[in-house]
Amino acid sequence: MIDNDRRKFVKKGLFGLAVLPFGMGVLTTKAFAAMPMLDPNAPNAKALAYTPDVATAASHAAYKAGSSCSNCNFFNAGTGACPLFAGHAVEPNGWCQAWVKKP
Known part of the structure; x- marks a missing residue:
């Protein structure tokens, strides 16, 4: 049997890792702005x-x-x-x- 909860967890984790660089770019720019x-x-x-x-x-x-x-x-x-x-x-x-x- 396939564990659907594990599959959802892995998908969300991979999505989060893919989006992380974009969020860090915004945070870094704001941190150095002032x-x-x-x-x-x-x-x-x-x-x-x-x-x-x-x-x-x-x-x-x-x-x-x-x-x-x-x-x-x-x-x-x-x-x-x-x-x-x-x-x-x-x-x-x-x-x-x-x-x-x-x-």
Whole structure:
């Protein structure tokens, strides 16, 4: 005999797994929509020599001409987020010493 309850459970479970990525996309977008800007005086910002204005970074030893948050591999242009500064957005025209060129 076939157990109909088990079949219904499996179908609902598979449907839930198929829909999960769509729901997570919406939740992720809303979660990052209102991130506060990173304070340059925050300890993690100071540790990476973050500055919201790339013009002030030119004197730093690790600075490379043309580098800024907007062309860094870590920067997410859609949210302004940087994983190095979790929970905060950074200025696209900013810079820090962890800058890595976007491929």
